[in-house]
Amino acid sequence: MTFRFGGTATAIALALAMGGMAPAVATAQSAPAGYSQSIEGLTRQDGLLTLFTDPASGKVLLQLPPAAEDGALARVIHHTALRTGVGSAITGLDRAQIGPTNILAFRRIGKRVLAEFENPRYRAPAGSADEQAAARDAFVGSTVWAGDVVATAPDGSVLVDISGFITRDAHGIVPTLAQAGQGSLSPVSDLTMVDASQAKAFPDNVELEARLTFSVNSPGPVLRQIAPDARLATFTVHHSFIRLPDDAYRPRPYDPRTGALSTVVTDFSAPLSDPIVSRLANRFRLVKTDPTAARSTVVEPIVFYVDRAAPEPIRSALVEGAMWWADAFERAGYIDAFRVEVLPEGGDPLDARYNVINWVNRATRSWSYGQSVVDPRTGEIVKGSVLLGSLRIRQDMLIFEGLVGEAENGAGGPNDPQQIALARIRQLSAHEVGHAIGLLHNFAASTQDRASVMDYPVPQIAVNGDRLDFHDAYAVGMGGWDRFAIDWLYADVPQAELDRRATAGAATWRFTSDPDARIGGDAQVWGSLWDNGSDPVAELDHLMQVRRVALNRFGLASMPTGAAVNDLRRRLVPIYLYHRYQVDAVAKLVGGVDYGYPVAGDGHEAATAVPAATQRAALQGLIATLSPAELDLPDPLLALLAAQQSGDSDPQHDIEVFASRQGRVFDAGSAAEAAADATLSALFAPQRVERLTDMGRRDPAALGLTETIDAVTTAVFAPAPGRLGEPARRVQARTALTLAGLLRSNRVSATTAAVVSDRLEALAGRLATSRASDPVQRAHDRWLGALLQDRERLDQLLEANRMETPTPPGSPIGAEACWHCSPAA
Known part of the structure; x- marks a missing residue:
């Protein structure tokens, strides 16, 4: 340090x-x-x-x-x-x-x-x-x-x-x-x-x-x-x-376009022409041995130490991933300014002299995060600390085994779950060190060819017939955004040149951080967690293919010989819900707005709405995820999922499986409801429906709330034959209850509530007089129609959450968090 x-x-x-x-x-x-x-x-x-x-x-x-x-x-x-x-x-x-x-x-x-x-x-x-x-x-x-x-x-x-x-x-x-x-x-x-x-x-x-x-x-x-x-x-x-650091450090004024962490200060001695509230970028101090040289060695390099508690081969992967930052510092003009080593034997990871990548054990999987000790007077970082959850790589292994099968484990090829998981842990090491050296998330980087390790990466998986290919699962090394962010944050150049570089970077790279990416109803179209690609709708269609291939192969081959068959229930969840994060990315196109963090005069001040055609394509992509055929599971797999486990309970397993209304037997209907909720809760988030109402007001050609509700209910309530009728009914109920829930929200306007109420009344009238040939479907239609017409009873059900089925936790699926941001459930 x-x-x-x-x-x-x-x-x-x-x-x-x-x-x-x-x-x-x-x-x-x-x-x-x-x-x-x-x-x-x-x-x-x-x-x-x-x-x-x-x-x-x-x-x-x-x-x-x-x-x-x-x-x-x-x-x-x-x-x-x-x-x-x-x-x-x-x-x-x-x-x-x-x-x-x-x-x-x-x-x-x-x-x-x-x-x-x-x-x-x-x-x-x-x-x-x-x-x-x-x-x-x-x-x-x-x-x-x-x-x-x-x-x-x-x-x-x-x-x-x-x-x-x-x-x-x-x-x-x-x-x-x-x-x-x-x-x-x-x-x-x-x-x-x-x-x-x-x-x-x-x-x-x-x-x-x-x-x-x-x-x-x-x-x-x-x-x-x-x-x-x-x-x-x-x-x-x-x-x-x-x-206390000496006063030779030069604080760097913060620029909102650059992705730096910051310290807020209020300066009452500021000139009247300047704001009294300002931000200072958080960064380590780097001093060139030759201040006149464009490229120079440094007086004191930034050194991060990897916790000796991390076992091999993980320890070496952590060193390799964190060392990627050396490239960015080299490009910013600093030679050998960033190093990563294993903590010396006997070294104390809590000693303030060490920047440490700590290996942390927990009873259940959770977040990793990067922290810094920052001088609150100047923004200077005096110690970096990274906490990596040890169960993260185990969860990645479980997911990859579910996708490609356990037989590939240890084979050494690109589809070896161990090798894929180590590739992921290298990225995680680089990501968390990025926070510790002063960088925010950039959740838009995945839309520009994986431009930053500061995004949450989902693996890129190719589909070759009935097989999945992980040869390019994770990017290696620094992305273009990372190099830009480090150059702006650390380069030893005059302020005018920093401003020029920030303007050029903002014109080249998309940047979206936590406040515009983590909430379900976010409007920013490029800021999503665990997504890929510049075309979110196309990527969702691709992930649905990945999901189909994986589910068609899912079974005993997805777990080690000798493992309890009941563990398939835990392994199923991330595969069955594999598309859930791309759903969030596509939903942001609906009622979406493209905006950044501009400064006056940089030419990018105005936000723009997503074109209506793109919004309608996104809506159809989301509706496709609600298809009963996508949500059904085959009988042979259901027979395996009925297997039980004896002995004391394991909390890692118990919180990671789908809920069941059928006692200890696996409940395929509840799984279908969880998948439907992923789509419906994202699409009908209160903030999103409010934007749809407003966009319809401002542009008659825009996708409005009435059109959105009608498109969903028309598709969802279409007849579904045979065994597909039950997953269809689960989706139908979730759709009606999700819309009804908006009427209880204090985050929607009277206009939005009126539109939702009108469409529910129309739906209730059709359902209450159903003449479906299937007696179960007819009974379901009439029950749901009567429920929607009885607002008092409907409100009681929603208040008590009597119709809810909990969805197993998602993030972190190899996810992470940091001290300055709120975790996403």
């Missing part, structure tokens, strides 16, 4: 010179009475701040320098990290997770030392001393701890017992678990203590650690499942104190 107050290489070299990975230590020498008595027998560690420790007694004393002119004894960057996590996706408390980053100031008032988190987001740096004081004093800070002064050294430095600061719930464990429904927690003082043996002082950072135990009132299901004693939850919380 890259500290600019000595540098990582310098800090590590000093540590190694003084005895491997251990900090510099010395026996405390005699000093004047009081102070000398306080440190007698303690081990002294000199570094950024001086520590006195005694692991036998658990004592940790911190020596703070004499007060500066502003009264602060010391000012550092502080953050926490979890040494031990819960091991559950639901709580989000993962091993190596970084907590909030703050500017921490220690101040002495009388006989006490206060620890205060300052508020640098509001300031007036270019103003007079009075202006600066007014900006500082106008906004609340947070005094988070106070401790008694143990002694004062002859030079005026202050000795304080830091235990109370370290043992408080600084990471927010109590509110996090409460919000996750895991119980009400209270600290147990007798079981909470500083671990003095883990206290370390280095030239540019101090590392401290504590064990926190909480009593749990009414523990939730996750704690009951995971904790040995759910009434007591123990965490090891790590604290890092980092030297």
